[in-house]
Amino acid sequence: MTNGIGTRDERWQIQIRGLRKSFGSQQVLRGVDLDFERGKTNIVIGGSGQGKSVLMKHLMGLLQPDSGHIYVDGEDIVGLDEVAIAKVQRKFGMVFQYAALFDSLNVVENIAFPLIERYRLPRSEILERVRDLLRRLDLDNVPGVEEKFPAELSGGMRKRVGLARALVDRPQILLYDEPTTGLDPIATKNVDEMIRRTADDFGVTSVVISHDMASTFRIGDRVAMLYDGTIIACGTPAELLAAPDPRLREFVEPSGAVKFEALS
Amino acid sequence: MSDTAPTQPSSGAQEFSPAHVGRLAGRLFGPLLGAVAIFGQHMLLLVRAFTWLFRRPFRMRLFLEQMEFIGVGSLPIIMLVGFFSGAVTALQGITALAMFDQQRWVGYAVGVSLARELAPVFTALMITARAGSAMATELGSMRITEQIDALTTFAVNPVHYLVTPRVVASILMLPVMTMVFNALGLLGGYVISILVYQIDLGQVLELFRHWVDPVDYVQGLIKAVIFGIAMALAACYQGFNVRGGAKEVGRATTAAVVSSSVSVLILDYFLIEIMNVIWPSHGM
Numbered sequence: 001m002t003n004g005i006g007t008r009d010e011r012w013q014i015q016i017r018g019l020r021k022s023f024g025s026q027q028v029l030r031g032v033d034l035d036f037e038r039g040k041t042n043i044v045i046g047g048s049g050q051g052k053s054v055l056m057k058h059l060m061g062l063l064q065p066d067s068g069h070i071y072v073d074g075e076d077i078v079g080l081d082e083v084a085i086a087k088v089q090r091k092f093g094m095v096f097q098y099a100a101l102f103d104s105l106n107v108v109e110n111i112a113f114p115l116i117e118r119y120r121l122p123r124s125e126i127l128e129r130v131r132d133l134l135r136r137l138d139l140d141n142v143p144g145v146e147e148k149f150p151a152e153l154s155g156g157m158r159k160r161v162g163l164a165r166a167l168v169d170r171p172q173i174l175l176y177d178e179p180t181t182g183l184d185p186i187a188t189k190n191v192d193e194m195i196r197r198t199a200d201d202f203g204v205t206s207v208v209i210s211h212d213m214a215s216t217f218r219i220g221d222r223v224a225m226l227y228d229g230t231i232i233a234c235g236t237p238a239e240l241l242a243a244p245d246p247r248l249r250e251f252v253e254p255s256g257a258v259k260f261e262a263l264s
Numbered sequence: 265m266s267d268t269a270p271t272q273p274s275s276g277a278q279e280f281s282p283a284h285v286g287r288l289a290g291r292l293f294g295p296l297l298g299a300v301a302i303f304g305q306h307m308l309l310l311v312r313a314f315t316w317l318f319r320r321p322f323r324m325r326l327f328l329e330q331m332e333f334i335g336v337g338s339l340p341i342i343m344l345v346g347f348f349s350g351a352v353t354a355l356q357g358i359t360a361l362a363m364f365d366q367q368r369w370v371g372y373a374v375g376v377s378l379a380r381e382l383a384p385v386f387t388a389l390m391i392t393a394r395a396g397s398a399m400a401t402e403l404g405s406m407r408i409t410e411q412i413d414a415l416t417t418f419a420v421n422p423v424h425y426l427v428t429p430r431v432v433a434s435i436l437m438l439p440v441m442t443m444v445f446n447a448l449g450l451l452g453g454y455v456i457s458i459l460v461y462q463i464d465l466g467q468v469l470e471l472f473r474h475w476v477d478p479v480d481y482v483q484g485l486i487k488a489v490i491f492g493i494a495m496a497l498a499a500c501y502q503g504f505n506v507r508g509g510a511k512e513v514g515r516a517t518t519a520a521v522v523s524s525s526v527s528v529l530i531l532d533y534f535l536i537e538i539m540n541v542i543w544p545s546h547g548m
Contacts, residue, residue: 062416086419094417100410103402114418117321 008074013038013173013205014059019068021054028054029065030229036173036222041199041206043216046226047251052209055226056175059207060092061085072173090118093166093204094175098182099158101150107139107161108146114169133164136201137194156187163194167202174198176208180215188212192219213252225251306497309423309504313431316424326425330433334395335440341390346445349382350374350452358461367463371472374453379480383445385532387438388491392524396499399430400520403503404513412504427504431496438492439485446481483539490535491528498524 009015014036021029028051036042046052057063058070061077069076077088101110111130115121134140137160142148150158159179166174176195180188192215199206210216216223217237224234225248233245240248357373403426406412412422457463502520506512 060417062413089417089419092417094414096410096414098409100414102411102414103406117418117420 011037013073014207015069015071016055016058017069017071019055019058019070020066021051021058021063022066028229029058029068032068032226032229032231034224034231034234036205036207038205039199039203040221041195041208041219042222042224043208043210043220044224044226045210045213045216045251047211050226051229052226053177056177056207056209059173059175060089060094090169091172092175093169093171093173095159095163095166095177095179097178099150099162101158101162101165103150105149106146107134107148107150107153110150110161111164111168113165118169129168130164133167137164139164155183156190159191160194163198167198167204170202171204173205173207174202176206176210178209178211180210180212188215191215195219227251306501309427309501310431310493310497312423313428313500316421316428317432319424323425323429326429327433330429331437333398334391334433335437338391338394338437338441339444341394342387342441342445343448345386345390346383346448347452349386349445350378350449350454351456352452353377353382353449354453354456358457358463367457367461368467369471370453370457370463371468372475374457375450375472375476376480378446378449378453379476379484381484381532383442383449384438384484384487384491385528387442387445387488388495388528389525391434391438391441392495392499392521392528395434396495396524397517397521399496399499400503400517401513403500404506404516405510407504407506408509408513422504427496427500430500431493434492434496435489436492438488438495442484442488443481446484479543483543486539487532487535490531494527494531495524498527 012035016032016034019029019032020027032051032055034044044052044055054063058065059072061080065078069078071077072088072091075088077085080088102113105113108127108130111133112126115126115129130146131140134145139145139157139160142157145157150161153161179191179195183191195206195208196219198204208216208220220237222235223237223240224231225240225245226232227247233240233248244252353374354370357370358367361367361369361373403412406426412426415422415425457468458465499520502516502523503513506516
């Protein structure tokens with residue numbers, strides 16, 4: 001685990017070491033050590049208010065920790081200036097819980113937003129990249145979808161447009177913030193499939209923040225549990241089930257998603 | 265209520281320790297300090313909005329969109345209110361002036377009240393109601409649906425993208441709308457005094473031309489600029505700082521309209537005082 005800090009590591013794309021963050025007197029992260037594997041689906045589970053979102057915001061440099069380090073491809077992103085952070089942010093795409101599409105822009109403008117803000121590309125190239133994504137995410141079979149505004153889209157479509165926007169700048173890492181919250185079981189399954197397929201088709205490293213146990217064990221290559229500001233369990237789903245932490249059990253069991261056979 | 269201090273067993277005696285004084289001061293000045301802090305946060309937002317104005321990229325489209333919304337969008341209501349304000353002022357003016365048989369002064373009365381007071385203040389209040397409330401709602405819902413967070417993930421500063429265009433558009437469009445209000449107000453005054461009350465147009469025009477000064481309009485336009493800043497800041501500040509859900513967006517909208525309207529009226533008073541110093545002959 002200690003190999004490769006400070007240099008690009010072939011297996012681990014993101015390495016978090018001793019991350020601490022407080023807001024006022026409230027300690028949210030109390031020394032998080034966690035690695036995310038390149039090209040895999042990494043899931044962080046935990047109850048509400050355990051610091052999952054705060055951890056995610058640190059990954060994109062939206063929050064600065066009180067102490068600790070975050071290495072992305074071996075580069076420590078803590079304490080970088082605005083310009084350097086913006087460069088690191090280009091490696092990331094973020095898929096928000098409720099898509100967070102811009103109400104005032106149509107589908108094409110929403111998806112093209114990162115390209116327009118970051119580069120000076122010819123209009124035709126932007127449009128080409130947007131249309132390519134619409135095709136690959138099965139959004140092009142809806143008539144007139146390009147000109148539609150977010151309010152005219154269904155929840156599932158909004159999610160896919162949000163994914164397209166996150167993918168348009170060809171990120172290496174995709175962050176999903178509770179992607180299945182508030183969805184019915186069928187929609188949840190579709191989103192799970194979407195995450196898996198995206199990981200395979202686009203070859204990205206996925207980091208998913210979730211409290212949906214069924215999804216987690218269905219799509220996760222690696223699962224970590226954040227509890228009270230620290231990581232209490234980390235490994236493949238099989239490893240986690242083989243030696244369950246009582247706190248993990250307490251969290252996972254009520255959902256009925258997985259069974260701990262070894263336990264009475 | 266919470267005065268049960270456990271460190272003071274002898275509760276009978278009336279003592280004034282520094283702690284008492286501190287608590288009393290806190291109770292007296294607490295709300296005042298809160299108000300000062302909020303004022304400071306508004307000013308900070310204003311400074312940030314202006315700093316970003318000079319940084320790339322310049323998104324012309326956003327500025328034009330806001331100018332269209334604040335200006336063109338408010339045109340019908342401003343014209344309507346302007347016309348009737350002028351008409352009402354003329355009507356009241358004629359009633360008062362008739363006591364001295366001096367109705368020909370109505371042109372001056374309407375012109376100067378519009379230029380200095382009615383046009384800038386009513387324009388600011390109408391645009392607050394129409395555009396200020398919409399700004400607070402829009403930014404508030406963008407906040408709760410994480411659109412503002414999404415901006416930052418694309419390395420776009422939300423103040424640069426959202427607040428600066430709104431503040432600048434308000435500063436530019438409020439004076440324009442104030443002049444529209446003035447023009448329609450004069451038309452309203454004309455309809456009442458010349459067409460309805462048949463006052464001699466030559467005399468009215470002559471007195472208007474002679475006594476209404478360009479400085480009156482300059483004063484009105486300076487007010488309009490400052491009201492524009494106050495309106496946009498109140499709306500953006502409230503919208504930007506929404507936390508929670510849809511209910512909070514509604515609360516923020518109400519707060520934006522109330523604080524903008526109140527600050528327009530309070531600022532109006534202080535601006536008159538300041539302008540009376542700058543243009544003493546123009547005071548009273």
